[in-house]
Amino acid sequence: MIRLVGIEKTYRVRGGKRGESVHALRGVDLDIPDGSAISIIGESGCGKSTLGRIIAGIEQPTSGTILCDGTDITKWNAGRRREFLRGIQMIHQDPYSALNPVRTIDEILMDVLRLHARESGKDSHWVDRHLPAILDLVGLDPGYVLPRYPHQLSGGMRQRIVIARALAVEPKVLVADEAVSMIDVSLRLGILGLLRRLRNDLGISVVFITHDLASARYIGDNSTVAVLYRGSVVEQGPSESVISQAPEHPYTQALLSSIPLLRGLEHKAAEQVVPTGILEEGNDDAGCLFAPRCPFATHECRQRRPSLDRISESGCATAPNPNTNLDPHPHTFRNAGTGGHRVACWHPTRRKVIPYRTDITGR
Ligand SMILES: Nc1ncnc2c1ncn2[C@@H]1O[C@H](COP(=O)(O)OP(=O)(O)OP(=O)(O)O)[C@@H](O)[C@H]1O
Ligand code: SF4
Ligand SMILES: [Mg+2]
Missing domain, CATH: 3.40.50.300 (P-loop containing nucleotide triphosphate hydrolases)
Incomplete structure (x- = not known):
C-alpha cells in the first residue's frame, strides 16, 4: 500500500x-x-x-x-x-513521442527487458520468455509488431507497446x-x-x-475516484457513488453536468450545476477554493475552507430508477469501499445531475 x-x-x-x-x-x-x-x-x-x-x-x-x-x-x-x-511506471498521453522513432519495437522492448533482467538478477531465458508474454498480455502479435518502427503502427497499438514496455519491469x-x-x-x-x-x-x-x-x-469495479480542484481533493470515494449515483460536491456535479448527452441514448439529468464564472488562478482567499464559481456559495463558504473529512451521510445502495431519475433509497448508503465517500464542502447535497442508464455503463 x-x-x-x-x-x-x-x-x-x-x-x-x-x-x-x-x-x-x-x-x-x-x-x-x-x-x-x-x-x-x-x-x-x-x-x-x-x-x-x-x-x-x-x-x-x-x-x-x-x-x-x-x-x-x-x-x-x-x-x-x-x-x-x-x-511504479508512468504511461503518458502521447504514445508516439514516448517511443524512439529510429528503433524497432523489438529493440525498444529488448533494451528495457535486458536492463531489468540485469538489475534484478534474472537470466537471459527470462528475457526470451517474458517478451512474448508481455505482448500476449497487451494483445499484440509478436510476428507483426516486433520488426516494425513506431510510425508503422496505429495509435492504439503504439499505446499497447508503451504499456508492454512498462510491464517489462514487472x-x-x-x-x-x-x-x-x-x-x-x-x-x-x-x-x-x-x-x-x-x-x-x-x-x-x-x-x-x-x-x-x-x-x-x-x-x-471497486475503483475509487478522487476529484481534484485547484490542487485539492474536493470529493473522493467509490466510483459508483461519486460518478454514478451520489456526487455531493458542487464541482463534481458541475463536471458531471458538462458531459454531453447522446440524444436518445442517455436520459437527460433532472438537474444541472453550472459554475458561475471561469477558473481564476491566484484567488487564494481563506474560504472554499470553489466559492468564486459555486452557485451555492454562502457567507460561511467564503470565510473558512472545508476539509475532506466529512463522511457523506447520503448516497444510495441501488441504482436510481432511470425513468424518474429518483433514488429509491436516499439514505441507505454509507461509507462503502476503501475510505468511504468524503467531500470537502460545507453544504454537501446530493443532486440528480447524472444521466444514468444501467445498460450503457455495462452494469
Ligand atoms: N514544471 C512546471 N513549472 C511551472 N508550473 C508548472 C509546472 N508543471 C505544472 N505547472 C503548473 O501547475 C499547475 C498544475 O499543472 P498540471 O500539469 O499538474 O495540471 P493537469 O491537471 O495535469 O492539467 P492538464 O489537464 O492540462 O494536463 C498548472 O497551473 C501548471 O501550469
Ligand atoms: S463549501 Fe460552499 S462554496 Fe465550496 S463547494 Fe461547498 S457550497 Fe460551494
Ligand atoms: Mg496533465
Whole structure:
C-alpha cells in the first residue's frame, strides 16, 4: 500500500514576478492499496499530472510524506528507493513521442527487458520468455509488431507497446496520465479494458488520470475516484457513488453536468450545476477554493475552507430508477469501499445531475 500524506507542490512561475509561484497541489492525501484502481479527475491545470509525477517519483513534493507499507520512503537507502520506484511506471498521453522513432519495437522492448533482467538478477531465458508474454498480455502479435518502427503502427497499438514496455519491469503500479485521450474513440475502450485486465489478472494497481469522466467510469469495479480542484481533493470515494449515483460536491456535479448527452441514448439529468464564472488562478482567499464559481456559495463558504473529512451521510445502495431519475433509497448508503465517500464542502447535497442508464455503463 502506498500512502500520500499532505502532499504539497509549489512551482516558481517562469518569467513571472519575483517570488511568484503556482500552488499545484495543496495537501493531498491519497491511499493506493495493492491491486486498486484510482481515477484522478478534474479540469486542466488542477494538478493531476503533477500528482501522477510525484506518485511515480519523477518529481519531488515541496512538502508531505510518501509511505510504502507504513514506512517513509525518504528514509530508505538509494537502492531500495530505486527498486520501489521502478515498480511504479508512468504511461503518458502521447504514445508516439514516448517511443524512439529510429528503433524497432523489438529493440525498444529488448533494451528495457535486458536492463531489468540485469538489475534484478534474472537470466537471459527470462528475457526470451517474458517478451512474448508481455505482448500476449497487451494483445499484440509478436510476428507483426516486433520488426516494425513506431510510425508503422496505429495509435492504439503504439499505446499497447508503451504499456508492454512498462510491464517489462514487472511493475506494481501503473500511472496512466490521459493515456487514452490521443487515441481514436473507437480504440479507447480496448485500452481501458486492457488496464482493467492487468489489474484483475496481475494485481497491478492503476492510477488513471483523466479529465474525462466517461473514461473514469470504465476503469473497473471497486475503483475509487478522487476529484481534484485547484490542487485539492474536493470529493473522493467509490466510483459508483461519486460518478454514478451520489456526487455531493458542487464541482463534481458541475463536471458531471458538462458531459454531453447522446440524444436518445442517455436520459437527460433532472438537474444541472453550472459554475458561475471561469477558473481564476491566484484567488487564494481563506474560504472554499470553489466559492468564486459555486452557485451555492454562502457567507460561511467564503470565510473558512472545508476539509475532506466529512463522511457523506447520503448516497444510495441501488441504482436510481432511470425513468424518474429518483433514488429509491436516499439514505441507505454509507461509507462503502476503501475510505468511504468524503467531500470537502460545507453544504454537501446530493443532486440528480447524472444521466444514468444501467445498460450503457455495462452494469
Ligand atoms: N514544471 C512546471 N513549472 C511551472 N508550473 C508548472 C509546472 N508543471 C505544472 N505547472 C503548473 O501547475 C499547475 C498544475 O499543472 P498540471 O500539469 O499538474 O495540471 P493537469 O491537471 O495535469 O492539467 P492538464 O489537464 O492540462 O494536463 C498548472 O497551473 C501548471 O501550469
Ligand atoms: S463549501 Fe460552499 S462554496 Fe465550496 S463547494 Fe461547498 S457550497 Fe460551494
Ligand atoms: Mg496533465
